[in-house]
Amino acid sequence: MKNYSLRPATARSRVLIVDEAHENRLLVGQWVRCAGHEVVLADGGQRALKLLSDENFDLILLDFRMQRMDGFDVLRRIRINPALTQIPVVVSGVDELEVIIRCIEGGAEDYLTWPVAPPLLLARVHACLEKKRLRDGERRYLQELLDLKRDLARRNEELTVANALLEETARTDPVTGIPNRRSAMKSLDHLWALANRTEQSLACLMVDIDHFKAVNDNYGHQAGDRVLRETVAAMKKGMRASDVLGRWGGDEFLILCPATEAASARACAGRLVRLVGRQARARARLPVTVSVGVSQKLDRMTHPEQLIQAADEALYEAKRAGRDQVSAAG
Structure with a gap:
């Protein structure tokens, strides 16, 4: 089998592949694994949601054509869960424009038609992971700014109290407590x-x-x-x-x-x-x-x-x- 190990644009990431079709699941998993990422396979929506509740992932490749729980239902459940909203989802197996729009409006990061060429799939995977990396970096930066702001506010409050105490000490007789x-x-x-x-x-x-x-x-x-x-x-x-x-x-x-x-x-x-x-x-x-x-x-x-x-x-x-x-x- 041809090796499609494109050089990943990001560090090693965890990718969840959700597809009821056994052969498709294994094939896509092998492509992503060859690109340097860790792969976890789920044979349907329920299994995927269970894995998402127990483990951390950087990207979800979600097949839209599943029978037991279709891709849009899985996407909806992912997006209403606050703990999962930051994980990008790429929906595969969508061909109709109306369905594509529905998935994008429902929170999908990107989409793929099937069959898909491995280089294109990996390019989309790496692009989504890079976007997530940048977004995560922005969130960390903003969180650090908020933490710094809170720390500065706390330090300013402590400094204000200390200055007030020093000022009080400077104008108060230490023995009697009255003005010096x-x-x-x-x-x-x-x-x-x-x-x-x-x-x-x-x-x-x-x-x-x-x-x-x-x-x-x-x-x-x-x-x-x-x-x-x-x-x-x-x-x-x-x-x-x-x-x-x-x-x-x-x-x-x-x-x-x-x-x-x-x-x-x-x-x-x-x-x-x-x-x-x-x-x-x-x-x-x-x-x-x-x-x-x-x-x-x-x-x-x-x-x-x-x-x-x-x-x-x-x-x-x-x-x-x-x-x-x-x-x-x-």
Whole structure:
């Protein structure tokens, strides 16, 4: 028998040959096998569908003239199965134009009239396999793009979370969880500009924990950190939601009170002194008090640092006068 082993245009593929005619099935199978492909034979539609459900194939050569289940019925069942839609089907044994059109519209990749010359059959086989290879490559490429897009989206989300965490860490005091000095200064600049724009008042409270160094020296830094956190918790009870509390230094805190006149600021400071003192009395082992200096934004002030300086000077007066009290800038 003449060898029609044309050089295949694709790598070795699995081809399912479906034909009820025994001799045709063997003959076509031998041609395809000689072209370098793996061949599986099915003697009818039911057998073909069973093989397709159990194994993977790259191409189906389907005879249209079968009696038990005609080729179009087999083609229809293949095309309604999502797992099989990507396998090209070449229908053989079709001669009438109407039947050819029906098969193509039903999902056939190509058709062959019978009898067929082996070189033509193999050329059609290789063309269909090459098209499938290209389509499979496109699908893999698109899937890789989708996977890459999802991976980039996930990484961007992780980066956004990490950046937000870093930003939060950069502006938060790690011991007390309140804004640090840098963040408090930004709030001061914002509130200062707002007060200038709206001609509203702005008050500043500088709070210092009395004898805090002795707490660290006598009880350790863990106890000192606990005192800082408890002092913050106590002060928050006496503040408005619009007030800004920040840690200014080791034992100092800054409180900014927008739209607050001098009398209200002094009242707030006195309330903080009482709240911290009340908490200290409840914790007899570590009695803690605070001193507070109060300043008010004045017309002669041109920079926010002047508001801080005035509150700092008032704080010094409160500590010089005996601590555990409030002093307001003149």
